[in-house]
Amino acid sequence: MANFAYTILYVRDVTATIEFYENAFGFQRKFITPDGDYGELITGNTTLSFAQTELAQTNIPEGFTESDPAAKPFAFEIGFTVDNVEEAFQKALNAGATLVSKPKTKPWGQVVSYVRDLNGFLVEICSVVD
Numbered sequence: 001m002a003n004f005a006y007t008i009l010y011v012r013d014v015t016a017t018i019e020f021y022e023n024a025f026g027f028q029r030k031f032i033t034p035d036g037d038y039g040e041l042i043t044g045n046t047t048l049s050f051a052q053t054e055l056a057q058t059n060i061p062e063g064f065t066e067s068d069p070a071a072k073p074f075a076f077e078i079g080f081t082v083d084n085v086e087e088a089f090q091k092a093l094n095a096g097a098t099l100v101s102k103p104k105t106k107p108w109g110q111v112v113s114y115v116r117d118l119n120g121f122l123v124e125i126c127s128v129v130d
Contacts, residue, residue, distance in 0.1 A: 006040070006047035007078070010056040010064065011119045014039045017050045020118050024095035025080060025088070048078070069098065069120035077114070077122040085111040088125050097123065 011017045014032060018039045021027050030047065032039035037052040053066060067074065082088040085103045092115045093099060100114035100122065111127040 004046055006049050008049040008051050008056075009078075009119065009121055010053050010066065011050050012053055013118075014050045014052050017118060020096055021048065024092040024097055024117075026091075067120040069116060069118070071120065073100075073116060073120060073122040077124050079124040079126060081126055081128045083127075085113055085125055085127050089113045089115065092123070092125060 009017075015036050018029055018032060018041060021041055022029060027041040027043050027048070030040040030042050037055040038049065040047050040049045056064065065074075080088070089103055096118055097115035100116055101112075103111050103113040103125075105111050108129065110129050113125045115123050115125065117123055
């Protein structure tokens with residue numbers, strides 16, 4: 001069986017992105033490389049990582065589609081469960097996230113909201129599903 005170890009998002013500014021996630025969601029920085037081209041956050045069992053787009057291009061020579069805050073988000077989201085969705089949602093907005101969808105209670109009882117980070121990636125902020 002495989003172990004889901006990490007997700008890497010390709011961004012233009014690793015340090016600014018790490019700082020955003022620290023301020024918006026309270027994650028702790030694991031490290032940023034001396035060159036500032038790669039960094040990781042401590043988020044629980046799975047690590048959230050960021051690689052500078054130039055570094056990513058060395059690993060993917062055929063290129064990739066870069067996230068664009070002005071365009072529609074990718075069909076992909078990062079999900080964070082929290083105790084108080086409204087409070088976490090507001091904290092993310094105050095840290096610079098862009099509003100996508102205010103907190104709503106789903107028919108199954110889960111509270112769900114959406115923002116976009118500084119790079120345009122979609123972030124779900126939600127309660128735990130019982």
